[in-house]
Amino acid sequence: MQLSRDQLRAAYQRMCLIRNFEDSLHEEFSAGNIPGFVHLYAGEEASGVGVCMHLDDRDAIASTHRGHGHCIAKGCDPRAMMLEIFGKKDGLCGGKGGSMHIADLSKGMMGANGIVGGGPPLVCGAALTAKTLKTGGVAIAFVGDGASNQGTTFESYNLAKVWNLPAVFVVEDNRYAESTASAWSVGGNQVDRAKGFGMPAQEVDGHDFFAVWEAARQAIERARAGEGPSLLHVKLNRYYGHFEGDAITYKGEGEIEQVKTEKDALMLFKQRVTETKLLDSEELTVIEEEAKAAIADCLASAKAGALPTEADLMTDVYVDYKF
Amino acid sequence: MPMKSFRQAINEALRQEMERDQRVVIMGEDIAGGLGAPGEDDAWGGPLGVTKGLMPQFGRNRVLDTPITESAFIGCAAGAAATGLRPVAELMFVDFMGVCFDQIFNQAAKFRYMFGGRAVTPMVVRTMYGAGFRAASQHSQCLYPVFTHIPGLKVAIPSNAYEAKGLLAQSIRDDDPVIFFEHKVMYDDEVDVPDEPYTIPFGEANVTREGDDVTIIAFGRMVNFANQAADSLAASGISCTVVDPRTTSPLDKETILETASETGRVVVIDEAHPRCNMATDVSALICENCFGDLKAPIKQVTGPHAPVPFSPALEDLYVPGVPKIEAAVREIMGKGH
Amino acid sequence: MSDIRPIVMPKWGLAMIEGTVVEWQVEEGAEVAAGQDIMEIETSKITNVFESPVEGPLRKIVVAAGETVPVGALLAVCAPASVGDDEVEAYVKDFLDNFDWDAAAGGGGPAPETIEVGSKRMRFLKQGDGGGTPVILIHGFGGDCLGWLFNQEALAEGRTTYALDLPGHGGSDKDVGAGKLGVMVQAVLAFMDDRGIAKAHLVGHSMGGAIALALAAEHAERVASATLLAPAGLGREINMTFINGFIEQKRSRKLRPILELLVADPGTITNDMVEEVIKFKRLDGAVEALTKLRDGLFPGGEQEGFPADLLAGLSVPVQAIWGEEDQILPAAHAAVLPDSVKVSKLPATGHLPHMERASEVNAAILAFLA
Structure with a gap:
C-alpha cells in the first residue's frame, strides 16, 4: 500500500499542527494563561496521525488524558480546541470540558478522558454500534502504558474478542505512566498480553509514521472485514512532562534531547519523504509555516474569546430535565 | 386490563421497545444464557427469567450475553449510546456498581455536560435492588441515593408492574442515561397492565x-x-x-x-x-x-x-x-x- | 323463608369485584319500594346510588356504612312483617355460612376481546348471546367499551350486546385517520361486517350518538333503531374546556375538575375513574388520536353539526335521552330533532345519563327495543 502525495501532505500538516499546538500550550501554560492542567502530546504525533489517517467520520476513537493530538488527528477544529482549553464559551465543549474532556462526537472523537482506562469500554460500545447498525465503521481505543494495566482495558480486550468487535487497541507506551516507568509497571509485555486474549498484535516504532500507518492499516482492515479486534504496541516518547509543571525529575539526563535529535517523528517523516522524493523540502517548509501561523491564529482567537457566563452553568446537564 | 407480574411487565416493555426501535439492544450477564454451552439456548433469560424469550425473538445481535465484566459492558453501553444505539444494560445486582461505577458516573453521566451539550447518551441500566431475598450484604442494597446524587443521571424506582412497564418504556425512549431499579422480591407481584405500549413521564409523582x-x-x-x-x-x-x-x-x-x-x-x-x-x-x-x-x-x-x-x-x-x-x-x- | 328477599352487592361492570357501602339512605324497619334509592355504593370506578331491587320492610342491615364486601355479598334483607325475627336471623346466618367469599373476591365474568378488522386492532366487549337483533353500544369522546358498566348486563338479558372501543380509544388501534366522524362510522360498519351483523340496535353516547345518528341516516338498512344519549352533532356549541382539558391535563388533581363537568353530582367521579383516564391517555398514540379527533370534529371550537335534511330524512326509529344539567352538550340541542324522534330529558342529570340514571336509561332502551 502506498500513500498518495496528498495523503502525505495531509499527514505532515496534521503532525505539524499538533506539534505547534502543544508547543504553544507549553509556553502559554508557563506564562500562567491556562487554567487547570494540560497533558501534552508533543513527540507522539506519528502515532495519532498514523492511525487516524485510515479513519473517517463513521469511525470513532477514544482518547486519554493526553488527547489533543488524537483530536487534531481525527479532524477536530484546532481553533475550537484552543478556545476550549482556555475555558472559553465558544470552545469545542463550551468551556465545560477543558483539555481532559475535549471531544467532538460529530467527528467520531469520543473524548479525551480524565480516567485512566476510561476509554476502552466506550470503544467497545462504538464498535458495537458500528457492527449492529452495519455502518462499516471501526473504533480505536488509544490507551497509555498506564491504562494498559487497568482492569477496564483487559475487560475490553476480552469483550471485543468474544463479541468479535471491529475495534483496535493502540497502546501508546511513552515509557512513563506519570512518573513511573512502564519497564517496571507492566508485567509481561503488551503483545503477549493481547495474544493471551486471542488478538493479533504487533510492536511498532511510534516515531516512525510509516510504521504506525502500515501496522494500523492491517489492524483496521481486519476490523472492517469483520475479523475482530487487534492491538498495536506503539513505543514512543513524550517531550514534555506528564502534565505541564512536571519537572520530569524521573527521566535520565539527556533522555529527551536524544530522542529529539535521533528520532523525532516530524524529522523522520521529512527525511523519508524527501529522500524518496515523494515531497520536496520547500513544500514541507510551507506546511510547517502554515501550521505555525494557523496555531498562532487559534491562540489569538482563544485569548480573545468570551468566557461562559452564569447562564451556562446549568445547561447541558440533561437533554430534558425538570430541576 | 390483564393482570401481569412485574417480571412480565418488564419483559413486555423491553419487547415492545425493541419492536418499536431497531436501535434498542439489550446486554448483560445471562440475559439469554446458555451461550456457547451444549445445553439449552436462552437457558436463563436473566437470573430471574425477566428477559426470557427476547433472544429467540430478536436474535443474539440484539440480545447480547456478556462475560462477567461489568466495567466493560456498562462502559460499552455508554459508548454505544453516545454513538447511535439505545442500549439497555442489565447490571444484575446494583451492589455490583462497585465494579463499574466509573463508567456510569464519570463517563455516561457527564458526556453531555463535558462535551458542551453535543452528546446524547440514551442508555438504560436495569438493576435489581433491595432486601428480603435472603441474599445477604452484597446482593441486597438499595443504593439509589448514590445514583440520585449524580447530575446527568435519571433514576426511576417503579412501585408495581404498571409503573414498571410505563417507566421502563420512558427510560428507553429518554435521551439521557437512566438507572432503572427493580426490587427483586416484587417480580411475581401482579397488577393490571395494558397490553399496549405506554409511557409514564419522569418527575411526576x-x-x-x-x-x-x-x-x-x-x-x-x-x-x-x-x-x-x-x-x-x-x-x-x-x-x-x-x-x-x-x-x-x-x-x-x-x-x-x-x-x-x-x-x-x-x-x-x-x-x-x-x-x-x-x-x-x-x-x-x-x-x-x-x-x-x-x-x-x-x-x-x-x-x-x-x-x-x-x-x-x-x-x-x-x-x-x-x-x-x-x-x-x-x-x-x-x-x- | 320464601318471603325473605336478599339485597346483595351489585356487580357494576367487569372490573368490579367489591364495593363499599358509603351510606344507607333508609333505616332498618323502613318500608322500601322497588327502584327506590336505598344506599350509595362506592366501587373502585365510580360512586353511585343503588336502587332497591326488591320491596317490603327492610328487616335487617347486614353490611353497615363504611364496610367493603365482594360482589354478591348480602347487604340487607327485606321481608314482610309476617316473617319472624328469628327466621330473618336464620336466613342471614345461612347466607353468610354458605357464601363463597374467596370465589366472590376472584371476580371473573366476560372479558374484552381484541380482533383485527381490516388490519386495524379493535377491542370490544360482548355480553349475552341471545338471538334476534343485537345491540351495539358506542361510547363517546375519550370513552371505551367498559363505560357501559351499569347498562350492558341489563341490555344483554336475552340478546347479544357488543360494546365497542372506537378507533383511537380503549384497546383499539390509535389511528383515527383524518379524525372525522366518517372514520368512526366506517369502523362501526367494518366491525358489523366482520362479526356478520346485518342489522343492529345502536346505542350511542355523545360522539357515539353522532355516529349512531349518521349510521341511522346513511345506512338505514343496517340499523334497527338508534338510542342517542346526549348526542353530538345537533348543534354548534360544545364545551371546549372539557375537550381541551381532557386532552391536556395529565395529573389527577388537574383532570378531576374536568371530569366533574361530565356529571351533575361531582361526587360521582372517583379517584380510580380519574386514574383510568390518565392511564388511557398514556397509551402510545392516545393523546394524538384525541387531538386529531378534536381538530377534525370541532374545528375552531365548534361542532360541524348534521345538515337539517339528514335529520328530516331519518327512516329508522330514533330516540334521544339527555340530562337537563349536561355541561358538555346542552340539552337544548335536542330541539333540532324531527318530531318523530322521542326526546327524554332527565332532571339533575349531566352528560352521563347512562351512568347517572342507569335504571331509567336502561328501561327506556329496553322499551325501545321491544
Missing part, C-alpha cells in the same frame, strides 16, 4: 392515596407498604396521603411540598440506609420550603445503618415493614398540636 392527616412519601417497594399502612390506618380514623415520587431524579418537588403542606405531618419511607438517603433528602426539602406548615417533626422510617444481614431472622428486622410505618404515623399524630 403518583398520589396513590389522598387523606387529611398524614402524608406518607415512599419509594419503590415501600410504596406498597405505605398503601397497606394507609388502608389499615383509615379503619382507625387516620387518613393518609401516600406519594410515590416514581423517579428520585428528577424529583417531583411540587407534589411532595404540596401534599406535605396539606396535611402538615410527614412520614418518609425509604428502604435505603439512613444517612444521605431519599428520606433525608425529602425531609430537608420539606423543612426548607414548608416548615411553617408542619404540625409535627418529620418521621423517617428507613433501613438501619448496617449492611443487610443474611439470616431471615435478622433481615426481617432490617426491612421497614407495614407495622413500622403504622407506628410512625400514629406517633406523629400523637405529637400533633
Whole structure:
C-alpha cells in the first residue's frame, strides 16, 4: 500500500499542527494563561496521525488524558480546541470540558478522558454500534502504558474478542505512566498480553509514521472485514512532562534531547519523504509555516474569546430535565 | 386490563421497545444464557427469567450475553449510546456498581455536560435492588441515593408492574442515561397492565392515596407498604396521603411540598440506609420550603445503618415493614398540636 | 323463608369485584319500594346510588356504612312483617355460612376481546348471546367499551350486546385517520361486517350518538333503531374546556375538575375513574388520536353539526335521552330533532345519563327495543 502525495501532505500538516499546538500550550501554560492542567502530546504525533489517517467520520476513537493530538488527528477544529482549553464559551465543549474532556462526537472523537482506562469500554460500545447498525465503521481505543494495566482495558480486550468487535487497541507506551516507568509497571509485555486474549498484535516504532500507518492499516482492515479486534504496541516518547509543571525529575539526563535529535517523528517523516522524493523540502517548509501561523491564529482567537457566563452553568446537564 | 407480574411487565416493555426501535439492544450477564454451552439456548433469560424469550425473538445481535465484566459492558453501553444505539444494560445486582461505577458516573453521566451539550447518551441500566431475598450484604442494597446524587443521571424506582412497564418504556425512549431499579422480591407481584405500549413521564409523582392527616412519601417497594399502612390506618380514623415520587431524579418537588403542606405531618419511607438517603433528602426539602406548615417533626422510617444481614431472622428486622410505618404515623399524630 | 328477599352487592361492570357501602339512605324497619334509592355504593370506578331491587320492610342491615364486601355479598334483607325475627336471623346466618367469599373476591365474568378488522386492532366487549337483533353500544369522546358498566348486563338479558372501543380509544388501534366522524362510522360498519351483523340496535353516547345518528341516516338498512344519549352533532356549541382539558391535563388533581363537568353530582367521579383516564391517555398514540379527533370534529371550537335534511330524512326509529344539567352538550340541542324522534330529558342529570340514571336509561332502551 502506498500513500498518495496528498495523503502525505495531509499527514505532515496534521503532525505539524499538533506539534505547534502543544508547543504553544507549553509556553502559554508557563506564562500562567491556562487554567487547570494540560497533558501534552508533543513527540507522539506519528502515532495519532498514523492511525487516524485510515479513519473517517463513521469511525470513532477514544482518547486519554493526553488527547489533543488524537483530536487534531481525527479532524477536530484546532481553533475550537484552543478556545476550549482556555475555558472559553465558544470552545469545542463550551468551556465545560477543558483539555481532559475535549471531544467532538460529530467527528467520531469520543473524548479525551480524565480516567485512566476510561476509554476502552466506550470503544467497545462504538464498535458495537458500528457492527449492529452495519455502518462499516471501526473504533480505536488509544490507551497509555498506564491504562494498559487497568482492569477496564483487559475487560475490553476480552469483550471485543468474544463479541468479535471491529475495534483496535493502540497502546501508546511513552515509557512513563506519570512518573513511573512502564519497564517496571507492566508485567509481561503488551503483545503477549493481547495474544493471551486471542488478538493479533504487533510492536511498532511510534516515531516512525510509516510504521504506525502500515501496522494500523492491517489492524483496521481486519476490523472492517469483520475479523475482530487487534492491538498495536506503539513505543514512543513524550517531550514534555506528564502534565505541564512536571519537572520530569524521573527521566535520565539527556533522555529527551536524544530522542529529539535521533528520532523525532516530524524529522523522520521529512527525511523519508524527501529522500524518496515523494515531497520536496520547500513544500514541507510551507506546511510547517502554515501550521505555525494557523496555531498562532487559534491562540489569538482563544485569548480573545468570551468566557461562559452564569447562564451556562446549568445547561447541558440533561437533554430534558425538570430541576 | 390483564393482570401481569412485574417480571412480565418488564419483559413486555423491553419487547415492545425493541419492536418499536431497531436501535434498542439489550446486554448483560445471562440475559439469554446458555451461550456457547451444549445445553439449552436462552437457558436463563436473566437470573430471574425477566428477559426470557427476547433472544429467540430478536436474535443474539440484539440480545447480547456478556462475560462477567461489568466495567466493560456498562462502559460499552455508554459508548454505544453516545454513538447511535439505545442500549439497555442489565447490571444484575446494583451492589455490583462497585465494579463499574466509573463508567456510569464519570463517563455516561457527564458526556453531555463535558462535551458542551453535543452528546446524547440514551442508555438504560436495569438493576435489581433491595432486601428480603435472603441474599445477604452484597446482593441486597438499595443504593439509589448514590445514583440520585449524580447530575446527568435519571433514576426511576417503579412501585408495581404498571409503573414498571410505563417507566421502563420512558427510560428507553429518554435521551439521557437512566438507572432503572427493580426490587427483586416484587417480580411475581401482579397488577393490571395494558397490553399496549405506554409511557409514564419522569418527575411526576403518583398520589396513590389522598387523606387529611398524614402524608406518607415512599419509594419503590415501600410504596406498597405505605398503601397497606394507609388502608389499615383509615379503619382507625387516620387518613393518609401516600406519594410515590416514581423517579428520585428528577424529583417531583411540587407534589411532595404540596401534599406535605396539606396535611402538615410527614412520614418518609425509604428502604435505603439512613444517612444521605431519599428520606433525608425529602425531609430537608420539606423543612426548607414548608416548615411553617408542619404540625409535627418529620418521621423517617428507613433501613438501619448496617449492611443487610443474611439470616431471615435478622433481615426481617432490617426491612421497614407495614407495622413500622403504622407506628410512625400514629406517633406523629400523637405529637400533633 | 320464601318471603325473605336478599339485597346483595351489585356487580357494576367487569372490573368490579367489591364495593363499599358509603351510606344507607333508609333505616332498618323502613318500608322500601322497588327502584327506590336505598344506599350509595362506592366501587373502585365510580360512586353511585343503588336502587332497591326488591320491596317490603327492610328487616335487617347486614353490611353497615363504611364496610367493603365482594360482589354478591348480602347487604340487607327485606321481608314482610309476617316473617319472624328469628327466621330473618336464620336466613342471614345461612347466607353468610354458605357464601363463597374467596370465589366472590376472584371476580371473573366476560372479558374484552381484541380482533383485527381490516388490519386495524379493535377491542370490544360482548355480553349475552341471545338471538334476534343485537345491540351495539358506542361510547363517546375519550370513552371505551367498559363505560357501559351499569347498562350492558341489563341490555344483554336475552340478546347479544357488543360494546365497542372506537378507533383511537380503549384497546383499539390509535389511528383515527383524518379524525372525522366518517372514520368512526366506517369502523362501526367494518366491525358489523366482520362479526356478520346485518342489522343492529345502536346505542350511542355523545360522539357515539353522532355516529349512531349518521349510521341511522346513511345506512338505514343496517340499523334497527338508534338510542342517542346526549348526542353530538345537533348543534354548534360544545364545551371546549372539557375537550381541551381532557386532552391536556395529565395529573389527577388537574383532570378531576374536568371530569366533574361530565356529571351533575361531582361526587360521582372517583379517584380510580380519574386514574383510568390518565392511564388511557398514556397509551402510545392516545393523546394524538384525541387531538386529531378534536381538530377534525370541532374545528375552531365548534361542532360541524348534521345538515337539517339528514335529520328530516331519518327512516329508522330514533330516540334521544339527555340530562337537563349536561355541561358538555346542552340539552337544548335536542330541539333540532324531527318530531318523530322521542326526546327524554332527565332532571339533575349531566352528560352521563347512562351512568347517572342507569335504571331509567336502561328501561327506556329496553322499551325501545321491544
